[in-house]
Amino acid sequence: MTPDARSPSAWTGAAIAAALVGLFLALRGSLDDTTILVGLAAICVGGSLGARRRLPVLPRPAVAAAADRHAVAEALLANIPDPVILVDRRAVVIEANPAARALLPLMRLRHPLSFALRAPDVLDGIEEVLRTGAPLKTVYGTRVPLERAFEVQIGALPMPDGSGPNVVLFLRDLTAARRLEAMRVDFVANASHELRTPLASLLGFIETLQGPARNDGPARERFLAIMRTQAQRMTRLIDDLLSLSRIELREHVAPTRIVDLGALARQMVDAQAPLAVERGVAIRLEAGEGTYPVLGDPDELLRVVENLIENAVKYGGRTVSVALSRDTDPRRGRQVVLDVRDDGPGISPEHIPRLTERFYRVDVASSRQQGGTGLGLAIVKHSLNRHRGRLSFESVLGAGTSVRVSLPEHPGRDDP
Incomplete structure (x- = not known):
């Protein structure tokens, strides 16, 4: 007996094939985020259907092959480093990979996603995708136990039985990129501040020496000593900045x-x-x-x-x-x-x-x-x-x- 094209085992194989093709194209840079999202969703659906629906009676080699494909699908999903969640039309969780479970420890299968993810923008996005069928992106952030930022890509996934689309959520971790950008902004601001302070001091003393203290010998000596200290401070700062730049260039x-x-x-x-x-x-x-x-x-x-x-x-x-x-x-x-x-x-x-x-x-x-x-x-x-x-x-x-x-x-x- 050959398996029907709509059977879970056949759909699992199709899901794996779609995922492998998607991953290959992604590595070559020829795949957009939406296509990747659908490929990941295919893994989820393939694994879920293969695990939760009753399989037809198949010959032993076909049963073994279906089990192998299901294991491969689960392995692919488990090794995706970013959280992936599949929900149905009621926003009930159907499947999630280990990264998603680690991010949302309160999430349970066959329970509403809102029990674990209290983010109105994400939940409203699921409804929007179900209504329009068009993918969208939103943001999600956590503060406890660590402050993290995610870009959430939400896409519709048509079901093979014609019962209507489910929704897949792919959370891309932006925490490291946000921290790096913040560090760059802080670096420019701090460097500017560290240089501005001694420069302002130098300009002030120069104006004083050119004006009221032009002929005041003791004041001139005192001001020149302070100006020397401020100039040395700027020199040390510039030397340290150049040293840090040279070290970073050769760090590899x-x-x-x-x-x-x-x-x-x-x-x-x-x-x-x-x-x-x-x-x-x-x-x-x-x-x-x-x-x-x-x-x-x-x-x-x-x-x-x-x-x-x-x-x-x-x-x-x-x-x-x-x-x-x-x-x-x-x-x-x-x-x-x-x-x-x-x-x-x-x-x-x-x-x-x-x-x-x-x-x-x-x-x-x-x-x-x-x-x-x-x-x-x-x-x-x-x-x-x-x-x-x-x-x-x-x-x-x-x-x-x-x-x-x-x-x-x-x-x-x-x-x-």
């Missing part, structure tokens, strides 16, 4: 030169000693015998160590400890570890995830007073990305902060 190129991280740490501890003495801070270096070889760019790694030690001296307590050690990571192998610790006031937990953002400061006034640009830890993060390293923070309020850097150890080292 892994360095090949062998560098002794221990030697760089000793050099920078000595270089920061005068600043530490001026501020009454004691720097202690803890390192074993021998070298700590890694593959790296010496200038970039020196900047990494400098930024971490300088931050600890400026914003930490009375003691800064710079420790070098070796560790073994089960996945990444042997590591050289640099740990910079201080006994300062610590950092609140809500600030730690944002410490490496450009121009982000825990204490804006203190950072500017200390001459910081807000780019130091961003430079550290991107430098370590290029060196295939890791950066982590541990901090307890009132008990200090520890910044840990891990870099792959060069395999040719000799154990001390």
Whole structure:
């Protein structure tokens, strides 16, 4: 007996074929969003009909083939990273992939979608698609547990039995793109603000020196000192921006030169000693015998160590400890570890995830007073990305902060 063309097994096979053709065309860039939506819906319908309707009596090879096609359809749907939901004409959920279930944990099959998705624009969009048959797009956002943004593509899916269309929803995650755009806007705004402030100060003092303080010697000396400080601030900011730009341009190129991280740490501890003495801070270096070889760019790694030690001296307590050690990571192998610790006031937990953002400061006034640009830890993060390293923070309020850097150890080292 051959299966009827309207049987679930035949429709499952057609759905898989449509989905595979759709995915092939999508990879070649010749498929629009609506066609992709229909292809995804075909997977849902094929899987749903094959699983929920009673199959006709088929020969064993045909039964096995139908089961295989159904398994392939479920596997395709499960591996789509974006949420896909199929609902009927009453907006009752017929099928959903794992991504949709993870996004909407309250969603249940054969229950109205509105029980789990309380978004009037999406629910009204389903009614609009059922009424007109034309696909549409809307937006959906979540705030708990994380703030996320989705573009929801809603399309009608005609049913083979002529009972009327169902509706498929494809949710495209726009969170990363929105965050990237926000970061770009913030970067331009922050860079402009950081440059505008010292420029305004310089212009004001220049006008004063050209006018009321033209012949006032003591005032001129005082104003010139302030102008020098502001010019140095702009110079540091521009230097950091150029450094960050150069690092990002080469971030995909892994360095090949062998560098002794221990030697760089000793050099920078000595270089920061005068600043530490001026501020009454004691720097202690803890390192074993021998070298700590890694593959790296010496200038970039020196900047990494400098930024971490300088931050600890400026914003930490009375003691800064710079420790070098070796560790073994089960996945990444042997590591050289640099740990910079201080006994300062610590950092609140809500600030730690944002410490490496450009121009982000825990204490804006203190950072500017200390001459910081807000780019130091961003430079550290991107430098370590290029060196295939890791950066982590541990901090307890009132008990200090520890910044840990891990870099792959060069395999040719000799154990001390």
